[in-house]
Amino acid sequence: MLISLEMFDGVKQKITQLIAAYESEKAECNRLRAELKKCTDLNEAYEKQIIELERQIDNQKLAGA
Numbered sequence: 001m002l003i004s005l006e007m008f009d010g011v012k013q014k015i016t017q018l019i020a021a022y023e024s025e026k027a028e029c030n031r032l033r034a035e036l037k038k039c040t041d042l043n044e045a046y047e048k049q050i051i052e053l054e055r056q057i058d059n060q061k062l063a064g065a
Helices: 005-064
Strands: none
Touching: none
């Protein structure tokens, strides 16, 4: 079965579209990974801050007792 030039161009166009969609999804994935890393780092900082504040509260309770 011979593939006509028009069919070949159609397949080529679809492959180009798929590659573009893949690259777009790949970029979005990278963006989301970076955002997740930022949020994870922020969460860790907040956890440390909470621990420190709880420690300070406990110390104030002990000082007041």
